[in-house]
Amino acid sequence: MSAPQTPTAPAGADDDAAEGRVYTVSGEDWDEVVAAANEARDFEGGERLVINMGPQHPSTHGVLRLILTLEGETVVEVRASIGYLHTGIEKNMEFRTWTQGVTFCTRMDYLMPFFNEAAYCIAVERLLGIEDRIPERAQIIRVMLMEFNRVSSHLQGIGPMGMELGATTIFLQGLRMRERILDLYEMITGLRMNHAYIRPGGLAQDLPPGALEAIRTFMDGAPKLVHDLRTLIDANPVFIGRTKGVAYLDLASCMALGVTGPMLRATGLPWDLRKSQPYCGYETYDFDVPVTDTCDAYGRYILRMEEIEQSLKIVQQCVDRLAARGPSGPDDPVMIRDAKIGWPAQLSLGPDGLGPSPEHIAHIMGQSMEALIHHFKLITEGFRVPAGQVYAAVESARGELGAHVVSDGTTRPYRVHFRDPSFTNLQSIASLCEGGQVADVIPAIASIDPVMGGVDR
Amino acid sequence: MGVEEKLPSGLLLTSVEKAAGWARARSVWPATFGLACCAIELFQTGGPKHDLARFGMERASNTPRQADLMIVAGRVSQKMAPVLRQIYDQMSDPKWVISMGVCASSGGMFNNYAIVQGVDHIVPVDIYLPGCPPRPEMLLDSILKLHDKIMNSKLGKNRDREITELEEARLGLSPLGLAVPEGSEL
Amino acid sequence: MSGPAGPAGPEEVHGAQAAQGAVPAADEANASLPARAGEERLAEPVVRTGMFGVATTGDTSGYGRLRVHRPPPLESSRPYGSYFDTVADALGAALQAAGVGYSDAIERVVADRGELTFHVRRQLLPEVAAQFRDDPALRFELCTGVSGVHYLEDTDRELHAVYHLLSITHNRRVRLEVSTPDTDRHIPSLVGVYPTCNWHERETWDFFGIIFDGHPALTRIQMPDDWKGHPQRKDYPLGGIPVEYRGAKIPAPDERRHYA
Numbered sequence: 001m002s003a004p005q006t007p008t009a010p011a012g013a014d015d016d017a018a019e020g021r022v023y024t025v026s027g028e029d030w031d032e033v034v035a036a037a038n039e040a041r042d043f044e045g046g047e048r049l050v051i052n053m054g055p056q057h058p059s060t061h062g063v064l065r066l067i068l069t070l071e072g073e074t075v076v077e078v079r080a081s082i083g084y085l086h087t088g089i090e091k092n093m094e095f096r097t098w099t100q101g102v103t104f105c106t107r108m109d110y111l112m113p114f115f116n117e118a119a120y121c122i123a124v125e126r127l128l129g130i131e132d133r134i135p136e137r138a139q140i141i142r143v144m145l146m147e148f149n150r151v152s153s154h155l156q157g158i159g160p161m162g163m164e165l166g167a168t169t170i171f172l173q174g175l176r177m178r179e180r181i182l183d184l185y186e187m188i189t190g191l192r193m194n195h196a197y198i199r200p201g202g203l204a205q206d207l208p209p210g211a212l213e214a215i216r217t218f219m220d221g222a223p224k225l226v227h228d229l230r231t232l233i234d235a236n237p238v239f240i241g242r243t244k245g246v247a248y249l250d251l252a253s254c255m256a257l258g259v260t261g262p263m264l265r266a267t268g269l270p271w272d273l274r275k276s277q278p279y280c281g282y283e284t285y286d287f288d289v290p291v292t293d294t295c296d297a298y299g300r301y302i303l304r305m306e307e308i309e310q311s312l313k314i315v316q317q318c319v320d321r322l323a324a325r326g327p328s329g330p331d332d333p334v335m336i337r338d339a340k341i342g343w344p345a346q347l348s349l350g351p352d353g354l355g356p357s358p359e360h361i362a363h364i365m366g367q368s369m370e371a372l373i374h375h376f377k378l379i380t381e382g383f384r385v386p387a388g389q390v391y392a393a394v395e396s397a398r399g400e401l402g403a404h405v406v407s408d409g410t411t412r413p414y415r416v417h418f419r420d421p422s423f424t425n426l427q428s429i430a431s432l433c434e435g436g437q438v439a440d441v442i443p444a445i446a447s448i449d450p451v452m453g454g455v456d457r
Numbered sequence: 458m459g460v461e462e463k464l465p466s467g468l469l470l471t472s473v474e475k476a477a478g479w480a481r482a483r484s485v486w487p488a489t490f491g492l493a494c495c496a497i498e499l500f501q502t503g504g505p506k507h508d509l510a511r512f513g514m515e516r517a518s519n520t521p522r523q524a525d526l527m528i529v530a531g532r533v534s535q536k537m538a539p540v541l542r543q544i545y546d547q548m549s550d551p552k553w554v555i556s557m558g559v560c561a562s563s564g565g566m567f568n569n570y571a572i573v574q575g576v577d578h579i580v581p582v583d584i585y586l587p588g589c590p591p592r593p594e595m596l597l598d599s600i601l602k603l604h605d606k607i608m609n610s611k612l613g614k615n616r617d618r619e620i621t622e623l624e625e626a627r628l629g630l631s632p633l634g635l636a637v638p639e640g641s642e643l
Numbered sequence: 644m645s646g647p648a649g650p651a652g653p654e655e656v657h658g659a660q661a662a663q664g665a666v667p668a669a670d671e672a673n674a675s676l677p678a679r680a681g682e683e684r685l686a687e688p689v690v691r692t693g694m695f696g697v698a699t700t701g702d703t704s705g706y707g708r709l710r711v712h713r714p715p716p717l718e719s720s721r722p723y724g725s726y727f728d729t730v731a732d733a734l735g736a737a738l739q740a741a742g743v744g745y746s747d748a749i750e751r752v753v754a755d756r757g758e759l760t761f762h763v764r765r766q767l768l769p770e771v772a773a774q775f776r777d778d779p780a781l782r783f784e785l786c787t788g789v790s791g792v793h794y795l796e797d798t799d800r801e802l803h804a805v806y807h808l809l810s811i812t813h814n815r816r817v818r819l820e821v822s823t824p825d826t827d828r829h830i831p832s833l834v835g836v837y838p839t840c841n842w843h844e845r846e847t848w849d850f851f852g853i854i855f856d857g858h859p860a861l862t863r864i865q866m867p868d869d870w871k872g873h874p875q876r877k878d879y880p881l882g883g884i885p886v887e888y889r890g891a892k893i894p895a896p897d898e899r900r901h902y903a
Contacts, residue, residue, distance in 0.1 A: 056490060058519040063492055063537060083865035084537040085493055088571035088882075089877050095896040103566070110494035127755055157499065175504030182501065192501075193494055193590055199562050229527050255784045258839025269811070276814050388717075388755050391807050391818060393787070404805060407793055415875075417790035419807070424788065427842050456534070456865055536867045568895055569876055570882030571866075 062452030097382030109454030261399025268293035488524030493533025532560035
């Protein structure tokens with residue numbers, strides 16, 4: 001590592017771009033960095049300690065590195081270092097077709113894969129101009145899965161929050177409910193996580209037989225599970241003591257830092273994209289947007305529990321609508337009926353696994369040459385999307401998840417960028433923690449509920 | 458390490474091996490290196506339905522000094538690789554590594570500039586577990602296989618002999634385990 | 644409507660408007676495009692040659708002779724539709740009150756697919772952004788982030804930085820796009836106007852090499868600190884390794900054949 005440099009350009013630039021001290025690190029030089037930082041500071045007689053909450057840490061919700069400057073127990077400065085999970089998903093998507101892009105973007109924020117897929121697919125559909133031609137059955141199932149995802153993501157946020165505060169029971173209770181939701185995902189999409197189920201044009205396949213009954217069974221037991229969890233946590237004096245008044249972020253700060261989602265709604269502003277800029281038919285569902293106004297970690301927790309309850313309400317409405325529609329068929333497809341876009345193969349489970357159904361194969365091989373050509377072209381190269389750019393945003397469990405998709409008219413995305421809510425919300429960690437106790441850093445991070453896959457992409 | 462490594466090979470060493478293997482396999486403390494999606498399935502494996510506590514493994518030791526097993530769960534980026542190695546080095550012997558998921562085993566679907574194409578570039582791996590992500594049952598299966606491996610592992614002189622034999626056997630293999638003629642592309 | 648399924652002729656690659664819908668009359672489809680004669684188009688630089696990977700002289704398909712010229716930059720003319728005109732008028736008024744010329748600041752305006760994009764000249768970007776944030780008729784309080792796009796063949800306008808703004812008061816969205824040549828990649832930073840751009844600008848610097856003047860700490864954020872190069876640029880390889888199977892080796896994704 002080199003000694004701290006005078007403010008010059010960051011590595012690789014040819015111009016003055018940095019102001020202030022720039023430390024270049026190249027690994028295994030932590031001692032030198034700390035020594036230099038200590039020298040550079042004006043200590044004023046206090047005793048300052050630079051502590052690294054390293055990327056491998058039980059309480060940082062993934063591979064987040066926090067560099068804390070402590071004076072006693074008080075946090076004087078917090079710097080977050082991210083990028084430990086950077087996967088290059090956005091660049092990878094430029095070398096795959098539009099449909100294959102779904103399998104990549106679903107692994108970004110791995111706790112809410114359906115939201116990633118939905119944001120991307122809505123953007124692609126807007127580029128194609130088919131947004132209002134997506135079959136209604138597909139929209140209903142999309143909404144249902146997204147709301148289930150909101151529930152399971154919040155449970156995975158509240159569970160570790162409890163565990164990090166020392167209460168592993170909360171973690172296990174959350175996992176218990178989440179396990180049932182994962183079983184539902186597996187039944188509907190085939191996978192417990194990273195589903196690649198929402199595709200541009202609709203869905204990969206319809207609900208399997210028995211899915212609605214399984215969902216109903218879950219919904220019967222869900223209120224009790226949520227009630228158990230709330231009884232465990234809501235009035236718990238230790239939990240309240242550790243989260244009330246901690247990690248305060250008011251409305252002006254949220255606006256300045258671009259924070260959205262439960263953190264914004266905990267300040268009292270009822271901003272929810274499902275209500276203000278609806279997509280996927282959200283305007284037809286009856287639900288409330290929970291709001292608290294304490295701006296602290298406890299308020300965010302209460303908000304998340306209420307969002308779970310509202311999401312279950314939406315799921316119930318989806319189930320009722322699907323039951324009223326009956327099973328899918330030629331009149332009620334789940335993929336757009338456009339031979340040049342819609343995924344051609346109706347999938348079915350055969351003795352050798354999942355693949356195009358025998359009816360579809362008979363059709364393309366025996367009955368229709370055009371269908372064969374469409375099948376071939378769509379699966380090998382994919383559909384073409386007219387040139388242009390679009391920004392589509394959904395209200396995910398953590399905030400506004402936006403997909404900025406640029407097309408140049410070919411079968412592959414030209415540039416895909418995801419505006420991930422965790423990335424922006426995590427910027428506020430300094431405002432949340434500085435000036436507080438070091439023990440308050442843990443509930444602060446937990447109340448942001450970042451997912452490092454989304455932060456680093 | 459301990460006195461058991463210094464025993465002369467023979468009946469005593471074999472009995473000690475069995476006892477040590479039995480003991481070590483019964484309470485393996487994972488240093489969970491939960492990185493990405495596989496970490497979530499790791500949590501679910503520790504949850505009530507698939508229970509890691511039946512193996513004594515629910516106590517994930519957050520400090521690598523007290524950990525026996527490193528489950529690399531998730532994609533390892535170039536930035537994370539030195540950290541991974543440092544944690545591995547901080548663990549004390551005996552230690553084992555399960556690379557959970559395809560991203561840890563081989564880079565997975567991310568064949569690009571940012572991801573290390575397999576953690577075996579960085580740490581020696583005992584069990585490779587494919588899946589994206591692997592189901593909790595698959596992880597439990599890999600843990601059972603690891604327990605087998607631990608219970609049957611040798612100590613001291615026997616271990617040195619075993620390592621030499623395995624090395625010599627593997628030196629002649631091509632990457633795919635096929636007998637490859639000279640000058641071919643593989 | 645979706646793009647054509649057959650091979651795209653030169654006309655169809657130019658601009659989205661022409662590709663939408665059934666075959667429209669030429670003047671209707673191009674009504675919103677700037678008038679460009681055939682000779683002007685032929686004078687544009689060639690962006691792509693050939694299609695379906697044909698490169699050798701043995702090509703009998705004819706796709707090898709395809710030459711795609713740089714498509715003209717989209718520009719929309721008034722009225723833009725929906726709330727876009729209100730926003731453009733309010734912006735004009737706000738800039739005038741601030742003493743900034745509208746056409747000095749705004750290069751062109753595109754209203755496409757239900758979204759409004761202002762192409763802003765980079766020197767005046769902070770002023771324009773400040774007006775977007777402060778003017779009561781505009782009130783775009785939230786900036787949802789910056790990202791970059793690298794158009795490799797667009798000489799002198801290679802790197803674009805795209806800002807998405809959201810107005811909670813009026814429930815509107817707008818996009819600001821700034822372009823800069825590769826030889827002089829500087830854009831004034833918006834951290835003073837929208838502090839949320841801090842990490843986003845760092846990320847854009849990290850991935851594209853755009854230097855944001857005035858940023859308090861422009862350092863790498865996603866890549867390791869000593870990484871060389873800017874990965875998401877089009878001239879940076881994807882960097883994969885060939886994958887070995889039994890009896891076959893498949894090259895990395897960016898080196899495989901593709902039909903575009």
